[in-house]
Amino acid sequence: MTLLKQARKINRSLYLFIFLVACSSPGTYDISYSWSPVEINPDVRGSESIEAIIVPYRARLDSIMDEVIGYATHDLTTEGQYESTLGTFVTKLSKEQSATSFKKEVDVAIMNHHGGLRAPINEGPITLGDVFELMPFENEMVLLEITGDDLTELIKFIGQSGRSMIWPVSFHVSGTTLLNIRVDGKEVVSDKIYMISTSDYLANGGSGFSMLKPLNRVDVPPVKLRDMIVQEIREQTARGDSIRTDIANFITVSEP
Amino acid sequence: MKRREFLIKSMVASASVAVSPLILSSCQTDLKGKKLTILHTNDMHSHIDPFEDGRYKGLGGMSARASAIKKIRSTEGNLLLLDVGDVFQGTPYFNMFGGELELKLMSEMQYDATTVGNHEFDNGLDGLKYAMQFASFPYLSANYDFSKNTIAGQVQPYKIFNKNGIKVGVFGLGVKLEGLVNAKMYGNTVYMDPIAVANEMVQELTAKKCDLIICLSHMGYDYGESDIPSDKKLAKEVSEIDIILGGHTHTFMDEPLLLTNPDGFTTAINQVGWAGINLGRIDVVFTSKGKGAVAFKPIPITNKA
Numbered sequence: 001m002t003l004l005k006q007a008r009k010i011n012r013s014l015y016l017f018i019f020l021v022a023c024s025s026p027g028t029y030d031i032s033y034s035w036s037p038v039e040i041n042p043d044v045r046g047s048e049s050i051e052a053i054i055v056p057y058r059a060r061l062d063s064i065m066d067e068v069i070g071y072a073t074h075d076l077t078t079e080g081q082y083e084s085t086l087g088t089f090v091t092k093l094s095k096e097q098s099a100t101s102f103k104k105e106v107d108v109a110i111m112n113h114h115g116g117l118r119a120p121i122n123e124g125p126i127t128l129g130d131v132f133e134l135m136p137f138e139n140e141m142v143l144l145e146i147t148g149d150d151l152t153e154l155i156k157f158i159g160q161s162g163r164s165m166i167w168p169v170s171f172h173v174s175g176t177t178l179l180n181i182r183v184d185g186k187e188v189v190s191d192k193i194y195m196i197s198t199s200d201y202l203a204n205g206g207s208g209f210s211m212l213k214p215l216n217r218v219d220v221p222p223v224k225l226r227d228m229i230v231q232e233i234r235e236q237t238a239r240g241d242s243i244r245t246d247i248a249n250f251i252t253v254s255e256p
Numbered sequence: 257m258k259r260r261e262f263l264i265k266s267m268v269a270s271a272s273v274a275v276s277p278l279i280l281s282s283c284q285t286d287l288k289g290k291k292l293t294i295l296h297t298n299d300m301h302s303h304i305d306p307f308e309d310g311r312y313k314g315l316g317g318m319s320a321r322a323s324a325i326k327k328i329r330s331t332e333g334n335l336l337l338l339d340v341g342d343v344f345q346g347t348p349y350f351n352m353f354g355g356e357l358e359l360k361l362m363s364e365m366q367y368d369a370t371t372v373g374n375h376e377f378d379n380g381l382d383g384l385k386y387a388m389q390f391a392s393f394p395y396l397s398a399n400y401d402f403s404k405n406t407i408a409g410q411v412q413p414y415k416i417f418n419k420n421g422i423k424v425g426v427f428g429l430g431v432k433l434e435g436l437v438n439a440k441m442y443g444n445t446v447y448m449d450p451i452a453v454a455n456e457m458v459q460e461l462t463a464k465k466c467d468l469i470i471c472l473s474h475m476g477y478d479y480g481e482s483d484i485p486s487d488k489k490l491a492k493e494v495s496e497i498d499i500i501l502g503g504h505t506h507t508f509m510d511e512p513l514l515l516t517n518p519d520g521f522t523t524a525i526n527q528v529g530w531a532g533i534n535l536g537r538i539d540v541v542f543t544s545k546g547k548g549a550v551a552f553k554p555i556p557i558t559n560k561a
Contacts (some may be wrong), residue, residue: 031468031498031540033524035512038324038535039315042306046319047326050361054304054319057349057357065348132348138378140438205435213435 065129070233072243076121078114082173082251086120086134087113087165089245093232094141094225095167098197101228102220104143107183107194108151110158112207113165116199126233126243135226139199143218148190154211155181155188159251163207168250175256199225287467287542292419293332294470294538295325297339298503299373299530301346302358307531316532318361324535325365332539334420337366340503341373341430341474344387346531354379355387363392369415371428371472372397373503377441381406396428396472399453401446414457416464422542425461428472429454429490431504450475450485451493458496468540471497476505477527487525488515495521499538502527512538 038044076086091109098106111117119133146154158166159178172179181188188194198212205213236243306317329335339362344355355376362370372395376384385407388395398413414427429450433442454471461469471490478488487502492515500523512526528536 031542033499033512034539034541035526036537036539037528038328038537040306040317040320040324040532040535042314042320044320044324046317047322050319050322050364053360053364054357057353058305061348061352064352129348132351136346136348136351138345138351200438204438210435 065127065132067128068125069128069131069230070126070237070243072121072123072126074244075123076243076245078117078120080247081162082159082253083165083247083249084113085245085247086117087111088167088247089121089243090117090225090229091165091167092245094197094228097228097232098141098143101141101223101231102143102218104195104218104220106143106197108169108196109167110154110196110198110202111165112199112202113163115207116164116201121243128230131226131230131233135229137201137225139201139225141220141223141225141228142198142200142203143220144196144198144203144212144215145218146194146196146215148188148192148194150211150215151183151194151196152181152188152190157209157211161208164202164209168248170248170250171252173251173253177256287422290420290422290542291332291334292422292424292468292540293328293335294499294501294536294540295328295335295337296501296526296528296536296538297321297532298474298501298527298536299342299506300339300358300532301342301375301530302344302350302355303347303531304349304357304361305347312531312533318358318365318532321532321535322361322365328537334422336368336417336419336424336426336470338426338470338472338501339367339370340472340501340527341371341428342375342503342530343370343373345375345378350378354383356390359387359390363390367391367393368417369394369396369426369428369472371395371474371503372400372411372430373474374431374433374437377433377437377445380441381443381445385410396426397430398427398457399448399450400430400433401448404444404446406443413453414461416461416466422468423464423466424468424470425457425464425466426470426472427454427457427461428474429485430474431476432485451490454490454494454497458494462496467542468498469496470499470501472503473500474503477502477507477509477525478505487527488513491515491523491525492517495519497523499523499540500525501536506530508534 076089078084078086091111095106095109098104117134118136155169156178158164159171159173160176168184171181202209203212303316304318307313307315343358344350349357388410394415395411396415397411402408402411414425417424433447473487476486479486487500491500502525506529507527508529509527512524514522514524516522526536528534
């Protein structure tokens with residue numbers, strides 16, 4: 001490689017363009033860059049050849065996704081730092097569905113909250129497509145065993161990072177300190193083994209949850225989190241119930 | 257016609273002079289006046305149709321994108337259409353059809369290359385292999401070693417495009433898979449240090465006399481002070497990459513970042529959010545031979561689709 005020297009100069013012109021200009025020695029070239037993104041908006045008319053490819057797929061998809069599987073009496077969203085209606089709905093059902101699907105009692109459910117639950121459930125009919133939007137990922141349910149001491153550390157991490165939804169756990173956040181940690185209303189017993197239900201994403205250390213990686217995984221058949229959500233909605237509907245979830249306000253925050 | 261414009265607001269002229277090794281191949285052919293238009297997308301996440309509601313309502317959609325590309329092709333003959341991965345996952349189209357439709361449509365739009373994003377593994381290696389049969393363009397990834405698994409031979413580290421005499425070397429880089437992707441989905445795919453691999457790529461592409469080097473990086477734009485490889489870290493540590501087209505962090509950039517590293521090389525980094533809301537466009541022009549003077553030729557911004 002010949003190491004001739006080439007000088008490059010960055011310039012923003014008065015014409016609202018961005019350039020990268022290389023002023024070069026003989027035998028080289030100047031390069032100028034300009035940048036002009038195109039927003040793809042409704043003013044851009046669609047392509048007929050592309051539409052023709054999409055149409056049969058869309059028709060097949062719609063026939064599956066438009067199925068109404070339940071009704072929500074109010075909007076379920078991820079609004080709220082530690083607890084939300086949607087976060088509570090999903091963590092609660094992960095705990096309860098694990099009991100039926102895996103025949104295991106779960107003490108604590110943890111879900112990737114604001115980043116993981118990708119769309120709200122809006123008041124009114126809930127379609128299968130709505131659940132796909134809420135949970136587009138192919139995440140599977142995982143059960144983990146954790147000691148009381150490690151569970152306390154995990155709860156502290158969640159309390160300090162505000163990174164996920166945990167259920168049914170209560171605590172008080174005072175600055176960076178967590179007080180009055182309770183699991184289902186009871187104090188954590190340090191040498192007791194607790195069962196956690198979560199997604200494989202978090203269990204593999206995603207979103208900063210590296211402390212979950214070394215935990216013992218209980219051998220359970222593969223069940224997708226999305227299928228669990230669909231199952232819960234179908235079951236509640238079959239019982240004649242509508243979907244509604246209140247925020248428990250298990251977690252309180254004050255200035256230190 | 258209402259159109260949001262992505263004009264660069266800053267009027268401040270700034271200049272910094274930097275010295276970098278010459279891309280020596282420029283001596284080979286007369287590139288003067290030659291232009292290359294680069295169109296790019298990242299993290300389209302199976303958004304076949306425009307958003308139906310929410311903050312991006314009406315935006316995106318592959319049919320409209322195809323029209324926009326066709327329009328640009330009609331005036332710009334010398335064009336590369338590139339994607340930076342995570343084509344998969346995000347709408348039921350992926351859950352139902354496994355990426356088949358996304359890749360058929362990208363083929364119809366005549367994409368030139370994509371790279372392997374973390375979500376390309378969402379249906380496992382077998383799922384990726386199945387979908388790849390619908391892609392008429394190559395997957396470029398230099399730091400994932402697939403040689404021991406089912407898609408061996410179907411992903412290449414780089415490709416050199418000869419675009420009207422301009423030799424353009426394009427290579428791909430991916431994000432660390434461990435902790436991000438379910439291990440059983442990526443199987444025995446081996447992740448290699450992207451910075452070391454990028455150095456090898458630059459050497460190889462320079463030796464092969466590329467006039468322009470582009471990296472398709474699905475590593476993410478910037479992770480601050482951490483050691484996690486990012487586009488900014490790549491530009492800082494590896495010289496000779498002219499353009500990094502980014503992805504993974506869904507970053508909407510007001511303008512490309514021009515980063516001059518300690519060795520004096522300047523790299524342009526750009527990323528266009530996600531879901532096909534924007535089509536990125538960078539025009540590169542090789543202008544007159546420099547004789548100590550700064551020479552450049554402005555290209556008007558045209559965001560009329």
